[in-house]
Amino acid sequence: MYRRRNQSGFTVIEILIAVAVTAVGFAAIFSLQIGSMQGNISARDLSASMNLAERYAEVLRRDTYEWGGRDLPGPRLNKSEGEWHTFTPHPVDHNGLASLDDDPEFGSELFRQRFCVHYWFRPLNGLYARILNVRVRVIWPRTSMDPSGLAAVCPEQNADGFELNVREWYSVTIPMTLRSNDG
Numbered sequence: 001m002y003r004r005r006n007q008s009g010f011t012v013i014e015i016l017i018a019v020a021v022t023a024v025g026f027a028a029i030f031s032l033q034i035g036s037m038q039g040n041i042s043a044r045d046l047s048a049s050m051n052l053a054e055r056y057a058e059v060l061r062r063d064t065y066e067w068g069g070r071d072l073p074g075p076r077l078n079k080s081e082g083e084w085h086t087f088t089p090h091p092v093d094h095n096g097l098a099s100l101d102d103d104p105e106f107g108s109e110l111f112r113q114r115f116c117v118h119y120w121f122r123p124l125n126g127l128y129a130r131i132l133n134v135r136v137r138v139i140w141p142r143t144s145m146d147p148s149g150l151a152a153v154c155p156e157q158n159a160d161g162f163e164l165n166v167r168e169w170y171s172v173t174i175p176m177t178l179r180s181n182d183g
Contacts, residue, residue, distance in 0.1 A: 045140060046170075048094035048115070049138040049140060050172055051094070052092070052094070052115055052117055053136045053137070053173075054174065056096075056117050056136050057136045057174060057176055059087070060077070060119060060134055060136070060176075060178060061176075064077070064132070064178045064180060067180040068181050072123070072132075077132070082120070082122045083120065083159075083160045084118045084119070084120045084159040084162065085156060085160075086118050086154060086155065086156045086159040087117040087118065087119060087136075088115070088116055088154055089155050091113035091114055091116060091150040091154055092115050093112045093113045093115070097113075098113060114141060115139070115140045116139045116153050117139075118137045118139070118159045118162070119136050119137070120134070120135045121133065121134045121135075130179055131177055131179045131180075132177065133177060134176050134177065134178055135173050135175050136173070136174050137171060137172070138171065138173075139162070139170070139171050140170050140171075141168065141169060141170070142168055142169060
């Protein structure tokens with residue numbers, strides 16, 4: 001008579017297939033996790049850049065409160081019109097601080113000074129003679145761990161000649177209009 005053997009285990013091929021399927025599943029999960037982390041970093045940087053742009057736009061708005069006469073007030077608005085100027089001659093962090101020495105309580109302990117802030121303005125003419133067309137631009141590198149190129153982007157002498165290369169830089173520019181405070 002024919003006896004049937006008791007099979008109480010898995011073959012080597014079944015184990016290898018199970019290991020391969022599990023490895024593919026874990027690789028997919030790790031890939032999703034890395035993509036999620038990169039997306040979070042990009043979202044954080046975009047949010048920080050928008051906050052910086054709005055903060056420095058408010059500085060320009062406050063400067064126009066002193067604009068009651070014919071000449072634009074200093075120190076920011078009495079520069080050449082139609083050219084980019086810098087708010088931050090050195091890279092700043094998400095709080096607008098250039099280094100931990102600026103403010104030990106709120107400075108970036110990770111030294112994440114990776115943003116430059118520029119501004120541009122041009123007075124309008126005719127009926128709109130007491131209004132300024134203004135732009136505030138925040139620039140930061142695409143590679144979050146290498147902000148070394150910012151030293152060439154932030155200074156005043158390089159602000160107007162900056163060419164945005166989308167492979168190297170992210171940028172946010174907010175437009176606004178400001179008016180004089182002469183009633």
